[in-house]
Amino acid sequence: QLQLQESGPGLVKPSETLSLTCTVSGDSVSSDTYYWGWIRQPPGKGLEWIATIYYTGSTYYNPSLKSRVTISEDTSKNQFSLKLSSVTAADTAVYYCAGCHCPVTSCYTFDYWGQGTLVAVSS
Amino acid sequence: DIQMTQSPSTLSASVGDRVTITCRASQSISSWLAWYQQKPGKAPKLLIYKASSLDSGVPLRFSGSGSGTEFTLTISSLQPDDFATYYCQQYKSYSEGFTFGPGTKVDIK
Numbered sequence: 001q002l003q004l005q006e007s008g009p010g011l012v013k014p015s016e017t018l019s020l021t022c023t024v025s026g027d028s029v030s031s032d033t034y035y036w037g038w039i040r041q042p043p044g045k046g047l048e049w050i051a052t053i054y055y056t057g058s059t060y061y062n063p064s065l066k067s068r069v070t071i072s073e074d075t076s077k078n079q080f081s082l083k084l085s086s087v088t089a090a091d092t093a094v095y096y097c098a099g100c101h102c103p104v105t106s107c108y109t110f111d112y113w114g115q116g117t118l119v120a121v122s123s
Numbered sequence: 124d125i126q127m128t129q130s131p132s133t134l135s136a137s138v139g140d141r142v143t144i145t146c147r148a149s150q151s152i153s154s155w156l157a158w159y160q161q162k163p164g165k166a167p168k169l170l171i172y173k174a175s176s177l178d179s180g181v182p183l184r185f186s187g188s189g190s191g192t193e194f195t196l197t198i199s200s201l202q203p204d205d206f207a208t209y210y211c212q213q214y215k216s217y218s219e220g221f222t223f224g225p226g227t228k229v230d231i232k
Binding site: 049052061062063064096098106108109111114116 | 165167173176214
């Protein structure tokens with residue numbers, strides 16, 4: 001059973017870079033059957049897709065965040081990561097990592113989710 | 124970009140009720156629509172993909188329909204475990220980005 005676990009600082013200062021890591025267990029981030037992504041949810045609000053990466057290195061970004069976001073993967077650690085630069089209070093949210101299982105549902109819908117990690121942006 | 128709306132924003136219902144939630148896209152997305160259920164403090168759970176395909180393990184009381192710009196999620200007989208917030212998600216293409224609807228909260232009447 002695929003499992004995902006987010007990790008990273010719970011507090012980031014304004015204008016700095018938010019960095020999160022998702023550790024995958026139960027399969028490989030190098031698998032050709034998954035796309036890996038990040039989604040966030042501000043407190044009390046809805047969901048916002050941030051970015052997705054495929055094992056080939058192809059990356060896809062939310063156009064509204066693209067200038068500040070980088071998604072990458074580390075196959076040696078079976079992890080993928082998110083960096084969001086120049087953060088403001090509006091970036092305060094629960095950040096989820098997720099996987100899309102292509103053969104089962106689609107490469108675009110999130111079948112597997114981490115538990116989420118709250119990141120607050122404050123000085 | 125593609126905008127998603129959902130109605131109603133909140134729905135009060137009783138156990139056993141038939142519940143319908145509507146999701147609309149600002150342009151045609153064919154059948155590229157998913158539905159998720161989220162409970163407080165938990166990650167969303169995929170219920171339906173490609174507008175009407177039930178994900179594995181999802182109870183048969185859930186169903187989805189629609190294409191183009193209008194979609195519905197129906198719960199045929201609401202159960203206590205179904206009180207949650209439901210989100211639709213369009214996934215027409217990665218290049219255009221994915222967007223979620225604002226959510227519909229189903230609470231106890």
